Amino acid sequence: MVRPRAQAAHGRSFGAQAGVYDEVRPGYPDAALALALTGWDRQWSDLRVCDLGAGTGILSRRLHALGTELVAVDPDAVALERNPAPTVVGTAEDTGMEAESVDLVTVAQAWHWFDEPRAAAEVARVLKPGGRLLILINQLDVRVDWVLRLSRIMHAGDVYRPQYRPDPGAGLTLIDHRLVEFTTELSVDGIVDLARTRSYWLRSNEKTRARVESNLREYLSVEHPIPDTVHLPYMCLAYLLERH
Known part of the structure; x- marks a missing residue:
């Protein structure tokens, strides 16, 4: 089990692979983003949004394109250098933002790094x-057998729990959720780069990294050979909560 302080430190280490992260990590499907407006008489251009744990800006870029008034918050100043939004160096537990100042908070690929309460x-x-x-x-869509094996080789830690629902308290109530399936096209080199953006790789020594890369390349050339590129199956799990 990763202790909270160590977990937070791992969550701040992605700036070291910022360029690779942007190249190989997928964006977020429009159908998942659209959940935010479900049953709400609001448009994206009406919203002041805090993209929390925003990192290099994979989601921030899309939110900016949708016309939101956006602030990106992350503890990793190196990652934020690539983010196109106005940025604040801060944490999920202490954003540095004013009280009751935003309509929507988005958290993409970061909630598990936070001290939830x-x-x-x-x-x-x-x-x-x-x-x-x-x-x-x-x-990664680990319901697909070959993707499950791939995730285990790269120590991705992707485990699908259909019953999971965030219940953080503090007056935040889950009002809707959605699963959106999608794919992203990657080469073998791209999949190896994907492994390089995972926290297991970032906290490992060179010997471990070399072993992971070797195992990945062998799997994708011998056990489950792929052509020049493959459409790697993903699922986006989206959860919408409301402050009462």
């Missing part, structure tokens, strides 16, 4: 009454 309290603090929290989690 403290992060929930901070999200509730910065949201306006009736504001929303959208949690997005892209996972």
Whole structure:
């Protein structure tokens, strides 16, 4: 089990692979993003949004394109250098933002790095009454046998739990959820680069990294050979919560 302090440190290490991260990590499907507006008489251009744990800006770029008034918050200043939005160096537990200042908080690929009760309290603090929290989690689709094997070789840690629902408290109530299937096209080199952006790789020594790369290349050339590229199956798990 990773201790909370060590977990937070791992969550701040992605800036070291910022360029690779942007190249090989997938974006978030429009159908998953659209969950944020379900049953809400609001448009994207009406919203002031905090993209929390925003990192290099994979989601921030899409939110910016949708016309939101956006602030990107992350503890990793190196990762934020690539983010096109106005940025604040801060944590999920202490964003540095004003109380009741945003309509929507988005958290993409980062909720599991947070101290959930403290992060929930901070999200509730910065949201306006009736504001929303959208949690997005892209996972390799480990329901597919060969993808499950791939994830284990790269120590991805992607485990699909159909029953999971975030219940962080602090007045944040789950009001909807959605699973969106999609694929992203990668070469063998791209899949190896994908492994390089995972926390297991980032905290491993060179010997371990070499072993993971060798095992990946052998699997994709011998056990499950792929052509020049493959459409790698993913699922995006989207959870919508509301502040009451």
